[in-house]
Amino acid sequence: MGEYINVVETFGCDVFNDSVMQARLPKKIYKELKKTIEEGKELSMEIADVVAHEMKEWAIEKGATHYSHWFQPLTGVTAEKHDAFITAPMDNGKVLMSFSGKELIKGEPDASSFPSGGLRATFEARGYTAWDCTSPAFVRHDAAGGTLCIPTAFCSYTGEALDQKTPLLRSMEAINTQALRLLRLFGNTTSKKVTPSVGAEQEYFLIDKEKWLQRKDLIYTGRTLFGAMPPKGQEMDDHYFGSIRQRISAYMKEVNEECWKLGIPAKTQHNEVAPAQHELAPIYAPVNIAADQNQMMMRILKKVASRHGMRCVLHEKPFAGVNGSGKHNNWSLTTDDGINLLDPGKTPHENIQFLLVLTCILKAVDEHADLLRESAADVGNDQRLGGHEAPPAVISVFLGEQLEDVLEQLVSTGTATHSKKGSKLETGVKTLPDFMKDATDRNRTSPFAFTGNKFEFRMVGSRDSISACNVVLNTITAEVFKEVCDRLEKAPDFELAVHDLIKEYATDHQKIVFNGNGYAPEWEKEAKRRGLPILPSMVDAIPALTTEKAVKLFESFDVFSRAELESRAEIKYEIYSKAINIEAKTMIDMATKQIIPAVIRYTTVLGESINTVKTAGEGLIDVSVQLDLLKKASKLLKAANSAMSKLSKLVEKIPEYAEGRDRAVFCREKMVPAMEALREPVDELEMIVDKEMWPMPSYGDLVFEV
Template sequence: MSSEWLSVAEIFGEDVFNDAVMQERLPKKVYKKLKQTIEEGKELDLETADVIAHEMKEWAIEKGATHYTHWFQPLTGVTAEKHDSFISAPLPSGKVLMSFSGKELIKGEPDASSFPSGGLRATFEARGYTAWDCTSPAFVRKDAAGAILCIPTAFCSYTGEALDEKTPLLRSMEAINKESIRLLRLFGNTTSKKVTPSVGPEQEYFLVDAKKFLQRKDLIYTGRTLFGAMPPKGQELDDHYFGTIRQRVASYMKDVNEELWKLGVAAKTQHNEVAPAQHELAPIYAEANIAVDHNQIIMKTLKKVACEHGLKCLLHEKPFAGVNGSGKHNNWSITTDDGINMLDPGKTPHENVQFLLVLACILKAVDVHADLLRESAADPGNDHRLGANEAPPAIISIFLGEQLQDVVEQLLSTGEATHSLNGGKLQTGVTTLPDLTKDATDRNRTSPFAFTGNKFEFRMVGSRDSIAGSNVVLNTIVAEAFAEACDVLEKADDFDTAVHSLIKEYLTDHQRIIFNGNGYSDEWVAEAEKRGLPNIKSMVEAIPALTTDKAVELFGKFGVFTKAELESRAEIKYENYAKAINIEAKAMIDIAAKQIIPAVVKYTKELADTVLAVKEAGADASVQAEMLADISGLLTETKAALKKLEAVTEEAAGKEEGKVQSEFYHFSVVPAMEGLRTPVDELEMIVDKEVWPMPSYGDLLFEV
């Protein structure tokens, strides 16, 4: 075993109050009660919480912590925290005690008035609560503020509504656990006690030089370039993908890994992605709520460590036009507490009736609720990414692969599957290379929801977004399909006949959702329309899925969202979209008016002076004159487009907030923004680089 591996093994989880630490530090009785709370949901009494809090505090202080925070995920897309020191009231001697009670551990009370609530709370109704999520371990984070004990929590209003990402996720995990156990019992499984969705989110990101970043107001204000002409070379040679990692980036990745390992995040894979300056980090699978927390830690760590290396990490879904954007591939499966993956087809899936029922239920769930799954990946940045030849289309479909597709076709045609395709051997044709075992199924990078051996990969999630929303939808829609299947099968006189009939019924009714071809093609768009599949192209068009009668019934049935909570989330999303586009439009106006147009005007004067000087010298000034005419024409177009954007942005501000305003931003302001960008990007191609007021795409993408 190498010394490097030993060092990783030694540091992994060293800043986490994990199970090993709890076993070591907590009295056996207290540890047992806490484990019952974590595994069985039993209530934790205050006396036990006091003991846990004391030991957690002592451990954190040993790690250098002076403060603690209830670390939560409000509906802002990022995490939030308020730091409190361990200091208690001063003693008569002038000294202080360091204390932390069970009550402080279990419940916090932040000001909820300034967090998005979508009308659930009035501004003057400030009280909100954070509640300890003991299923996700506390950790000590070290940064410029010192060492902080971070306690993962849920966040709800004074009247109990969920104001965060974590609460509905935990509710949805309880729903799929309950319905999965029902299904397993039907197949004679009496040993599994709990079923948990497992998630492995791959995280894509860009790295740019910090000094160049600070010269781009669009990146500072919006996280993406609002202007920018493509350099001579982009990603067309495919030479960046999996290429040798540059030394500066490799040093950055090393530090990212070390920080994540200390925090118990099992960062495993790192590589260059398709676009220049784009990279990816992938962790090992974890339970859904822990995976959500870990992904937030990953995003924060990527940004923090970048600053330490003179870099900036861009998590926007489309920071650069013309090259690939960034997403987050959400790999989802469901696993029992005794290690059974319910999405594992085995070597002969045609004989695995339980798997076939699970698969049929998932097909049904995704077909019935395709609009909700699409909405869960809706984001202003994702509007630039989804549907391009780099990401899944905005149409939801499922890729099964050759092996499962063959089994499904057998069941649909004859009602019985008698064989499964095998992978066989892959012969390379080189005698010195070994023959490889070939998978029974290829991969499909164009599918938004692809089966990849023993899991489904939902590829639509935006790179900045919390993965909580998508997993809430996945957990709940599959729970519903399982529940409906169990309702039928629990009443059946002949279980074997009933389950085979149900599998065929679900496959017949929902086969339209299966598509194994090229999801990027125009032919698929036309085919999907024939099949009646929704093609929801933008966030604004996706949001209404949250408040349909179908969605209200679904989430209400499993206690994941109330109708009021769904309506509030729709309102928040409309508001967020309008604000995001408004900021982008104002940033474009500011940059064009104060930087680009003045720079071009100055350059046209220099060019005009050159034309006159050349003519006075008796030489041909036609080239200079032609350049001056072209630039002047584009400058006129730019000024006209700027005026139009100013007018339409001002008009948007006066629209009724919510759906009406968001639609106006999408259908009127966004096209006006594109109208301004077009002549500016053309100007960048012909104006002297020394005059252009900001770093180019070439500077940003290739000089890292």
């Protein structure tokens, strides 16, 4: 058994957090830095120099030799450039270790080498990283030693956001301003700040490293492009919440310890529904910190897996036919003095402030459902959404029986007079306690569900940053809050105006509420009838970024400029095309070099066996079964070869289409069906060909032998 750490003593030990700053910084410097963090005050270079010096001294004590501005460009992963603390050698040949306020506040990576969607030309290289002092610095230990990582935003020389963090911070400012206006109207004079709080559940698969190395598709694309279902999948539901295997337990223990050292409040871990699938969920944190910590968590999941002879697969749909992996984004709005704006209380019908906030969010989601869908648009999500417990690609809101009943009262009579209460759950066993159950059940098919005191956006893909969806949630909510405040501030009768707004929003936006089965075929027809956007693929969703409605929304709150939105759309089209191109080339490579040769060997051996049996039996032995098998394999081999040839020709045609939407549409409409056409006969062949001759581990090998 491994050693167990003291969690209380270990938690945050590698983080330059508030307690460390308070202990190490002079009182005056600490107070000024806290003002910057809490109130957004500008940080002087004099204070930055002191903070940088103490941060460096602390980091060196932790074993750090380098520092890095750690940022999140539009590549989907984090980026960093490491600089040593050493200065130029002195005359005596010695060096000093230094770190200035300027180095803390500003870095300069090459902006032209990251996706910019046309914002920067290749020869325009300058870009800047700026310290986000609201997200604490940390020391990361790995094979390179200790590195002081400073969370930063990343902007171009001309000020455009080239990262995930900058617009997130902008959206946080927008919703804080408008939410405080709303609270003041309700008589709250004590709350000073409203922050979106997020808990991001992280799902992932663990695969044995040796088997992973035998699958080119997993290596190059993160998912299996071929693979027949094993006799058993997840239909027995025996993996979900099941006993965790010792190998996985050892892995989870180390993941937790690594997370805790970096101040990530990893709390819940369990087996997920699909074989070899698991989940790790943290406690809530301010959304920019939660986004940073989720990026750190994904890196830890991968790094620790390597130490245990495994690979952590974060693709949204690594295996067809079983659950994919998502990242449920649990979002709420909380004040600095502990008030949750999404807490309905015991009697929601009497909580006027909550009802106004709730109906504001309904209006926001209804009016910008296309943007919310786009915020979770991902190549892998195209395979995941719409089945196996993933929500459908149609945005709707689940409120549950209690709130739906309150909403219906508001719509029908203009007043809510009662709230449904949870009844007593009687177990029928005398030795078990009876207890009060919640007033509302859960709906696992809803993409945006109210779950007690928060909304759970279940559409986000497991690899994606949670920043994009929270930028949208923050901004669309800020827009409606602003509209409400503008109207209420001018209203002669505040209570009557609030009442009218709640009824208006509940009535006008009731169509976004759906408490039924999101997988039912009837729901898509009903969604179309209601006028909800149907955006099944990433390519369908991307145009939502650049509509006049979206530009007006984001520009009015200085979250995105038109140029930034257009650049992001271009980047997403490019990401989609490149991902599909890589998948297609990988399929062709596997089919050409592995699968077709293996099937030819199998049919050759089978043919020779038939001839041998015929000769040995002098034509008297029935070989019809072998012949049928040979005919079937040969027919499927021909179909696979034909499909591969068609796919190869399509890959050659990609450069003929202009970069951007045209190329992405070609990949979606032509290449994806061609890839599916190649997979079909190959998966059938896997069920026929001798396992010893099949050139790669099967699904059963991958998900049941971890």
